[in-house]
Amino acid sequence: MKDENQLLNVSNLQTHFFTENGTVPSVDGVSFQVNKGELVAIVGESGSGKSVTSLSIMGLVEDPGKIVGGDIMFEDKNLATYTNKQMRKIRGNDIAMIFQEPLTSLNPVFTIGNQLREAILQHQNVDKATAKKMSIDMLTQVGIPRADKVYNSFPHSLSGGMRQRVMIAMSLSCNPKLLIADEPTTALDVTIQAQILELMKDLVKKMDTAIILITHDLGVVAELVDRVIVMYAGQVVEQSDVFTLFKDPKHPYTKGLLDSTPKIQDLNEELISIKGTVPTPANMPEGCRFHPRCPHAMDHCISHEPQLETMENGREVRCWLFDEEVMEHERQKSGNEGTPQK
Amino acid sequence: MSQQVTPEPIPEPPVEPTPESKRRLKKSSPITRWAKLLLKSKTGTVGLFIVLVVFIVGIFADQLAPFGVNEQNYANMLAPPSWAEGGTSEHFLGTDNLGRDILSRIIYGTTISLLVGIFSVVVAGVLGMAAGLFSGYYGGWLDTITMRLVDAFLSIPNILFILVILSVLNPGILTLIFAIGVTNWVIYARLIRGEVLSVKEREYVKAAKSIGTKNMTIIRRHILPNVFSTFIVISTLSVATTIILEASLSFLGMGVQPPDVSWGYMLADGRDYLATNWWLATFPGLAITITVLGIIFLGDWLRDVLDPRSQGR
Amino acid sequence: MSDKKVETKEPHKSNTQEPLLEIRGLKKHFDVTEGWFKKKREYLRAVDGIDLKVYPGETLGIVGESGCGKSTTGNLIVRLLEATEGEIIFEGENLTELDGEKLRQKRKDIQMIFQDPFSSLNPRMRVFELIAEPLRTHQTHKGKALSERVYELMDVVGLSAEFAQRFPHEFSGGQRQRIGIARALALNPKLLVCDEPVSALDVSIQSQILNLLKRLQEQFNLTLVFIAHGLPAVKHISDRIAVMYLGKVVELTTREKLFANPMHPYTEGLLTAVPVPDPEVRDTRERVVLKGDIPSPVNPPSGCSFHTRCPFADEKCKQDTPAFEELKPDHFVACHYPLEGGKGTIQRS
């Protein structure tokens, strides 16, 4: 089954937090693949386990969290079994990550240049002068005006958008094969978000880096990626290429997310929301985890947990609506009452 | 705005209460909650136990002590503890250089050490809390004056200041409490003020202002409870340092005056005998250490109790 | 899943009605001089001369990038900040001149909903206490009447009564925002200033709150000032929208006109920056990507303060400050070359 093109293969990943109040299964059997140079998005409401998934790949899950099951195959290495020391060689070199709040990921007491240069020196075999030149090049590439001036300034003196550009420069400085961007534009204004998205598009064309973009905004997804993984309550509920997903979302949760994304061109669209809230791990519903919020929930959903099933074109859905047997049964049961469509 | 809109039913049934929270709703009496939290925290239980024992000993010192505080046993001066080599069965922790029973003296010392430790912390805490709250909340000239005063206090070594007060006033327990309290308030004032400055910028304080809440109410309901954990941390540590401070003052002859006795006094007294008769200083020292630990444990637990996030645990 | 069809409101009668709130020449300059001995004081012009009218029963949306002075404006209206200059007239009374008990009484009529549902509720108070606070403060209800009122308010915002004894940390962002709304409604205010009430929430939850606010507005005949940093959030709820940039209003018109025909280049930029949730159009759709960041309000650019980022800026823009004028009926713009009409007209799809 192994694909030549495959870069990352996460299978049945389970990351739990062992807190005072009990075990929190934040990531509960997540599987997905990323090919070389591919742009993949992970979407879902906050609390659905997106960040924990990405931190697991980076080996950055902090106490009391632990990867308790599954494999993270990166090329031919299983990162799930790697020690912290081994991971340090992978981070920055092969996989880089940028975070939502760029200020907290930059050290306030060193200049931008200092940090960028150190990152390059650590991972590449060059001398200081070359590293500096490369840093300034990088800053220019990510669209920072007067890069040599910014090189000498401190993080707090830059705006949020500029800092995120610096973070992108830093993460790309060593030509990683995979870049994980966790909500890189969520803290920014739309105008600045548009700039950063443009920048990422440009860079993707130039470099051969695969990107996992984590976001809760389907608008951002539509602008950038090739393939989408939808997460809910620690699980993948749908996986599809971006065009099919937006044209024909299968999972009721995906539909809910799409419907609630504002469409700025349409002045009189309905205001739609998904009712209720993401369940906390302490009161995770039985059966389908989405059923208390699902408009199509059936009796079967309340007691039986659906599995992630592969459909045509390699798309995957976790929902009973697409199980012929269950649906047949439901139809018989409900007789002439209106059955849930599709 | 003439359109008739039937108020639609609540759009979303809010999340179901978890079984756990239902249980909590039924019996949310604070005392059971406190007790539960206490039993959950091992250190808290130990702390409470220690503190209770110390208090009981302090209150019933007269009844508990086998000997009088200054009762001398000339036959048995510098006797080792009864269970050590050469000890006499009468004196469980041995006797000091004047033949006084160490156990009894520690029991008597409890009262005074506690009095000094607690009341000077109360004095300092009340002064410092008030200063910190008002200067932090109102700012302006009040703040400037208070903070200059704090700076002035901080620029003089603590002990020097206390010594000056003690030498002007009559030495004694009350003076001691007053002196320590009046010097230590600055620690509270500064830390609490810093805390207030950050709490008052929180949005819920703005929210309270925007509904027209009076300043005093805001301080009482919104600021005070949220700086209280800081207060408890300083206080528990303070009781500890005060007991030790009292020891050094007694050592200098400015603290507790004979015939009264305190742990610090005993510690200071026994220092000369450390090499030859270790029990003179060791047991009062142990009493201080255990008490301080107990108070710190209890303080930790108290902080947890006051944090609403600890509910439902 | 869908909550409710949104009503299209009748256009307000701006010219015939008395405004409930009128802001005239409002300014707020923060002293940001560093160091004690600087001769020249430095001021941050957070709000730099704005005029707005808000009519009874309508919703005025205020949008702009963060740092443009929206919250400052909101805080000035509810008098959490003192204005440097200008007047805020509410029901014919100048709020900036009120203080003491009179101000406290007026606060009943003007309430605020805050952006951050996590920090705007005292973590040590239970839901009941939080909602009761305004009622106790103004002693409007006591004893049984108080708790009845609290439960009524909880019902109105869709919180079930069994949550009354819980603490804020036990709720999700959306539900906390409901608590904040219940508090704001407690005193039957006439004007509600909402400072980005949905920005911190997931998109999937935002409409719950927007629909709730809309319903409450109808139910209690509220007038809203609704602040947001992006146009999507104000799109539904507003009757008119003011676009702010660097402490000034640069465009003000009805929401229909603003979305159909934005006249200020900045508004156009804000509009086209919103990602479109349709991957088919991502390579073809026209958009104005505004370059650079919002400049520092300490030293705002000369002339039109938007000229450093405007795709149509020329010499005139750098020197002359454009006037804020009614270029079309009910459509106010501050630009020398407004889109459609002026020389900056661009072809739009």
Ligand SMILES: Nc1ncnc2c1ncn2[C@@H]1O[C@H](COP(=O)(O)OP(=O)(O)O)[C@@H](O)[C@H]1O
């Ligand atoms: N350090 C932690 N301790 C306990 N639970 C955690 C911790 N970090 C995350 N979680 C839980 O994991 C779940 C998923 O979180 P996260 O991955 O951050 O969500 P997302 O990024 O999708 O918003 C949440 O329910 C959260 O409460």
Ligand SMILES: Nc1ncnc2c1ncn2[C@@H]1O[C@H](COP(=O)(O)OP(=O)(O)O)[C@@H](O)[C@H]1O
């Ligand atoms: N108390 C203050 N002191 C100094 N500057 C402030 C203060 N409050 C806000 N500002 C500044 O005023 C400007 C406008 O802020 P704000 O009204 O919060 O903007 P918005 O709500 O539109 O994001 C910003 O540049 C901000 O840094």
Ligand code: SF4
């Ligand atoms: S399995 Fe049932 S409840 Fe779950 S998403 Fe599908 S229809 Fe809804």
Ligand code: SF4
């Ligand atoms: S006045 Fe000039 S710079 Fe300002 S918005 Fe209009 S065209 Fe742009």
Ligand SMILES: [Mg+2]
């Ligand atoms: Mg996250």
Ligand SMILES: [Mg+2]
């Ligand atoms: Mg703001």
